[in-house]
Amino acid sequence: MLSLVPDWAHHYGEFWRAIRVRNLWFIRLRYLAVVILIAFLLIVNYLFSFRLSEIQFVAILIIAVTILFYNIIIHVFRLRIGCSPNKFNCLHTSLIMMVLDLMELLLLVYFTGTIDSPLIMLFVFHMIIGSMILPGFLVYTAAAIISISLVVLLYLEYLFIIPSHKIIGTIQSSTFLSSEYDLIYVLTFSFTLFVSVYITNKISRQLFKREQQLRDSLEKLKEAENTKQRYTLGVVHEIKSPVIAVKSIIDLLLGNYVGPVNLEITNKLQRARLRSDEAISLINDILRFSRIKLLDIKNNELVRIEELIKNILDVRLEDIEEKNIMLSFSDKRKEKCDLYGAPMLLELALSNLISNAIKYSRQNGEIFIILTDEKELLFIEISDNGIGIPEPEQKDIFLHFYRATNVKKSEIEGSGMGLSITHEIIVKHQGEISIISPSKIGNADSPGTTVIIKLPYKKAGLEIDTVTSEEYS
Amino acid sequence: MALIAIIDDDPDILDASSLVLKSKGYDVVTASNPTDGFKIIEERKPNLIILDVMMDEPDDGFFLAQKLRRENIHTPILMYTSVSKAIGMDFNKSEMVPVDDFVEKPISPEQLVAKVETLLNKVGEKI
Secondary structure (H helix, E strand, C coil): CCCCCCCCCCEEEEEEHHHHHHHHHHHHHHHHHHHHHHHHHHHHHHCCCCCHHHHHHHHHHHHHHHHHHHHHHHHHHHCCCCCCCCCCCCHHHHHHHHHHHHHHHHHHHCCCHHHCCCHHHHHHHHHHHHHHHHHHHHHHHHHHHHHHHHHHHHHHCCCCCCCCCCECCCCCHHHHHHHHHHHHHHHHHHHHHHHHHHHHHHHHHHHHHHHHHHHHHHHHHHHHHHHHHHHHHHHHHHHHHHHHHHHHHHHHHHHHCCCCCCCHHHHHHHHHHHHHHHHHHHHHHHHHHHHHHHHHCCCEEEEEEHHHHHHHHCCCCCHHCCCCEEEEEEEECCCCEEECCCCCHHHHHEEEHHHHHHCCCCCCEEEEEEEEEEEEEEEEEEECCCCCCCCCCHHHHCCCCCHHHHHCCCCCCCCCCEEEEEEEEHHHHHHHHECCCCCCCCCCCCCCCCCCEECCCCCCCCCCCCHEEEEHH | CEEEEEECCCCHHHHHHHHHHHCCCCCEECCCCCHHHHHHHHHHCCEEEEEECCCCCCHHHHHHHHHHHCCCCCCEEEEEECCCCCCCCCCCHHHHHCCCEEECCCCCCCCCHHHHHHHHHHHHHCC
């Protein structure tokens, strides 16, 4: 199989997607061309001063019908053609389309006057498009074939081996011009063709190269980020060991394992235990965050989101009852498509949000959790009427260690890592998270917070084989 | 009374764990690296092994656990981890890691005693 694929594109989904989108675009353009051709045939005799001969009329009609015919075939089979570099792929479709189009255009040009045909300029257009998609050698070959075909056609016409089909009423004088003029015309035209191919090819190759450089830089950045996260993991782990040892020793003392401890020392030791617990929970949060950063969510599992939320609520039931919170969980999804992702991470993210909602709710507060969906997107909305987040601080809420000022004033403990972990998890799932405060159920006293998570319903095997409806346009 | 082997490279953890377990009447032997750990297990044949997952190398504990099982030593193992749960990397009792239970550090004295008792009871039932 003739490989038309540049090396860098073998596993590059964007490349294939671009080719597929362009192919579809050309298929649509071809329908338009057919319509224009037939419309031209229908009105030419009424609108213009020139006439088409019967042969020309029939020839153009046949050409239009042929184009329509193969375009429909390509259109139908388009989706069955994959993107595997080693098999027949959509790039081969592009090549077939180009060859067919060139043949039709050559015939069209011949039947409308060869070098006198106004359609001859379409060759340049055609070559520019071809250069953008196909490898250089193919397009140069095509340009050479066009030039040679034109010369051959002209030569055959001069020798009266084939009839010439000048449009009667146009460029009358050209028949009287010398063959040298035609030769210069064809040479200039071929030159234009080759220069267009050269320039387009060069520019698109530069663009591809630039794209590759960008991808390489991105890869390096990612690698640097991973190194950083691994370093953080290592360092924080090293810090964790002594803190754990300290905590174990305090536990020993408080448990009277070493000997009796008086009340005053017990109080201080309890403080020390509390502080070391704080340190450990912060360390765990940082470890979690770094680990999520390093995690590659490849094994997409089916996530049962409603079960997942119910589980979290079950675990938190005690806290909810303790604060006498009115909880409502409603599943208003219509599409209910399958959601794929890492269930454990999504559980952590949602559990963070739900526990925040509980933590920052007042006694007898309300929490609403609503699931909805729309256009392949799942929305999870968690609203409370707790203390809310001051407006100017809402943009910082996903930063590491950030704690809103009203939270700091409160007695509620926290490391400020929870929301950055949640954010990271949602981003890893190609989702978005946003925060609104005052919430939908808040009031002046308790503004509350609404968190909205948007997650794409991903269909398995989406990657490069499908182009979404948005990409068609 | 049951003999418990504790293998951890942190002297304070070794100290704390042995103190707690000794106070409950258990006999305790300790080692601070996998090599010594393997030696004391072979020599003393403890009823339970408490093993830290990370010693000099991040997977030392796992390798020792696997080695023990290969050598046909089926003493129950309680593994100390400092890897937090709730993340994809949390460990489950799987074929790959032949241990009987995991506990995330730090562990309170009460938790430690409870875990040890449960594991020892399980062994008792089997016999």
